[in-house]
Amino acid sequence: MVTRQRVVVGAHYGWRDWLVQRITAVVMTLYTLFFLALLLWHGGLDASAWQRTFGSGFFRLATFLFMVALLWHAWVGVRNILMDYVKPVTIRLSLEVAVIAVLIAYAGWTIRLLWGVV
Amino acid sequence: MAVVDRPVVKPRPVYLNLFAIRLPLPGLVSILHRISGALLFLPGIPLLLWAMQMALTSSDTWGEFRGWFASPWVKLVAIGMTWAYLHHLFAGVRHLVMDLHIGMDLPAARQSSALVLALPVLLTLVVAVRLW
Numbered sequence: 001m002v003t004r005q006r007v008v009v010g011a012h013y014g015w016r017d018w019l020v021q022r023i024t025a026v027v028m029t030l031y032t033l034f035f036l037a038l039l040l041w042h043g044g045l046d047a048s049a050w051q052r053t054f055g056s057g058f059f060r061l062a063t064f065l066f067m068v069a070l071l072w073h074a075w076v077g078v079r080n081i082l083m084d085y086v087k088p089v090t091i092r093l094s095l096e097v098a099v100i101a102v103l104i105a106y107a108g109w110t111i112r113l114l115w116g117v118v
Numbered sequence: 119m120a121v122v123d124r125p126v127v128k129p130r131p132v133y134l135n136l137f138a139i140r141l142p143l144p145g146l147v148s149i150l151h152r153i154s155g156a157l158l159f160l161p162g163i164p165l166l167l168w169a170m171q172m173a174l175t176s177s178d179t180w181g182e183f184r185g186w187f188a189s190p191w192v193k194l195v196a197i198g199m200t201w202a203y204l205h206h207l208f209a210g211v212r213h214l215v216m217d218l219h220i221g222m223d224l225p226a227a228r229q230s231s232a233l234v235l236a237l238p239v240l241l242t243l244v245v246a247v248r249l250w
Contacts, residue, residue, distance in 0.1 A: 025210050047180035077155045
């Protein structure tokens with residue numbers, strides 16, 4: 001008798017997304033604490049303190065890291081929501097493409113904000 | 119012969135009446151985690167980028183940005199976003215702690231979910247009081 005072993009295969013992105021969601025979460029949590037400490041240190045931020053803070057290359061890089069983590073985290077989360085509630089494949093795929101496009105546009109906006117590349 | 123061994127066929131799929139189920143506290147934290155996450159995606163991220171742009175461009179745009187907060191509607195949105203961020207953050211930290219197998223038994227999970235529900239609300243109230 002021939003026994004067929006049923007091999008379950010998939011795209012294997014599940015575990016990667018799981019890990020990405022946690023690593024990006026930790027990055028954002030650290031940045032949030034750092035930012036709150038900065039706010040408390042300055043006792044709130046007025047226009048000049050705010051612009052001076054963003055004048056530092058380190059702060060801009062940290063903010064960029066936070067934004068990348070945020071956008072990536074948003075992609076994993078929003079895709080999970082779409083997979084749960086939007087069953088028709090064409091609509092879901094269209095929405096996913098729209099979300100990716102918007103997130104990439106946000107990334108461009110972030111870079112322009114931080115480094116003034118127009 | 120083997121008929122006896124066959125499991126009883128149940129009608130599938132099973133449809134649950136969600137409104138007849140009382141949602142336990144950890145379940146409430148979970149669905150609010152999802153709802154707050156969706157709100158942070160929209161309108162959260164574009165609002166954040168817009169706020170950053172207003173704050174960074176010049177002193178004039180900074181003043182304009184501050185001016186927006188005179189409107190009670192803008193204050194409400196800011197308060198709502200504050201809650202969404204805090205709830206999502208606290209519920210996420212709870213997730214990470216549970217990933218380390220800490221607080222996995224039911225009483226601990228109930229207690230931590232109560233904490234995760236209450237703390238962001240309290241902190242949001244502090245922000246709301248300062249904002250008004």
